[in-house]
Amino acid sequence: MRRPWLLGLLLALVTVGIVAALVDSEVSGTGAENVGESGPERVTQTRPPADEAPDPSPERDCKATQSNPGGTNNYIPDAPERASLGSGFVITGLVRSAGGCRPLEGVRIQVWLATETGGEQDNRASVRSGSDGRYRIETDPTVPQFGEPNIHVGYDDDEYREVFIRRVVDLDDERAVVNLTLARGG
Amino acid sequence: MAEPRTAALTVAAAVVVALPLGLALTDRHLAGASAALVLSTTAGTLAASALALQPLLARRRRIGRHQMLGAAVLCLVLVHVGALFAESPGDAWFALSPDGPTRARMALIATIALLGVVALGALRARLPISPGTWRLLHAYLAVVVIALGIGHAVLTDGALDDVGTTVLLVLGAIGLLGVPAAHAARARRARSNAGRPRREP
Numbered sequence: 001m002r003r004p005w006l007l008g009l010l011l012a013l014v015t016v017g018i019v020a021a022l023v024d025s026e027v028s029g030t031g032a033e034n035v036g037e038s039g040p041e042r043v044t045q046t047r048p049p050a051d052e053a054p055d056p057s058p059e060r061d062c063k064a065t066q067s068n069p070g071g072t073n074n075y076i077p078d079a080p081e082r083a084s085l086g087s088g089f090v091i092t093g094l095v096r097s098a099g100g101c102r103p104l105e106g107v108r109i110q111v112w113l114a115t116e117t118g119g120e121q122d123n124r125a126s127v128r129s130g131s132d133g134r135y136r137i138e139t140d141p142t143v144p145q146f147g148e149p150n151i152h153v154g155y156d157d158d159e160y161r162e163v164f165i166r167r168v169v170d171l172d173d174e175r176a177v178v179n180l181t182l183a184r185g186g
Numbered sequence: 187m188a189e190p191r192t193a194a195l196t197v198a199a200a201v202v203v204a205l206p207l208g209l210a211l212t213d214r215h216l217a218g219a220s221a222a223l224v225l226s227t228t229a230g231t232l233a234a235s236a237l238a239l240q241p242l243l244a245r246r247r248r249i250g251r252h253q254m255l256g257a258a259v260l261c262l263v264l265v266h267v268g269a270l271f272a273e274s275p276g277d278a279w280f281a282l283s284p285d286g287p288t289r290a291r292m293a294l295i296a297t298i299a300l301l302g303v304v305a306l307g308a309l310r311a312r313l314p315i316s317p318g319t320w321r322l323l324h325a326y327l328a329v330v331v332i333a334l335g336i337g338h339a340v341l342t343d344g345a346l347d348d349v350g351t352t353v354l355l356v357l358g359a360i361g362l363l364g365v366p367a368a369h370a371a372r373a374r375r376a377r378s379n380a381g382r383p384r385r386e387p
Contacts (some may be wrong), residue, residue, distance in 0.1 A: 029286055103202060171343060
């Protein structure tokens, strides 16, 4: 070994690069926050969550929900409208309009997830929001899909901009709360 | 005395392979899983066991088994990844993308390092580098493969959780401690050989 310091420097730089690449990543993937909950189901408030609070302007607009990477994984368009996908786990949330922050009734939301009874392409359903803007569907408990239990919620009808999001939960969670704020226009 | 020692090592190696594989394949996570997911889990678990054993085989004078196991680890990792693509191409591409989770990034870096360490092993005689440089590079890449490969398995929810996580951490510790142990054994052997009188041809 003629110049050991050069090899040592090279390996130190590679190590720094590896550490930086790992630190730079998000544990569950970009934008995949944990939305799991356990315990008694709380009544979702119709006012927006703190992180989506309306602007102080008189128009009172809410920030539209953005798609996140991986949101369309295993998506098959037009999931059948179903009352339930099993029991033991609930996917629920509030659907609102970005313009005016009003709850939206009758909006078709599609959900899909892996459970003990099948993969994400098997467990999919469309569900509509009620008069208070809430949607809710019960499913079998989640199982890890590619290393972590995750759920998909999407909207791709014509009235609002499409949104496809991927969120994660813990294995012992009983519920995932995914609120959607939809914006008009392309 | 060699035979009882060999028998004990064989039993220990069988436990290192069978225990995690048994835990993974009997986990409820795989109940109703597709053949691709079972194959991927099996290949990934066997690769984790092999990573623990691989440095121990490098302690020996003859490294034929070490080379064969290295090639086997590469094949197992390729089967693991290929089966994941068969299971869900969208999820597999997402995992490998810059937006993928930390555990997938660990797996990607470990796989690149594995390709490097196998290539170093295969091309040892043809590379224009000194034996000392070769050994340092080989050991460095081996440590990256073991640390990030086992780290990937620990962060992955599914077949090896709870007790399985402890087993994985033990496998990782055996593998990581095995790397300096293999180098120490080689150095002892070199000193021992240097002390012997050379036979004249």
